[in-house]
Amino acid sequence: MGAEDFSYMLKARPGAFIFMGNGITAPLHDPKYDFNDNALRHGIALWVDLVTRANR
Numbered sequence: 001m002g003a004e005d006f007s008y009m010l011k012a013r014p015g016a017f018i019f020m021g022n023g024i025t026a027p028l029h030d031p032k033y034d035f036n037d038n039a040l041r042h043g044i045a046l047w048v049d050l051v052t053r054a055n056r
Contacts, residue, residue: 018046
């Protein structure tokens with residue numbers, strides 16, 4: 001889940017959580033967790049698309 005104060009912030013402004021996958025890896029707080037750097041390009045592409053659409 002997201003941060004516990006997110007619902008409070010949504011009272012003031014619209015918003016959304018975006019969960020992105022990282023492939024098959026150990027859980028986040030596991031010492032064997034290995035972030036897949038290739039996932040960054042997908043996150044960046046998503047944000048570029050969102051900003052581009054919002055500014056039309």
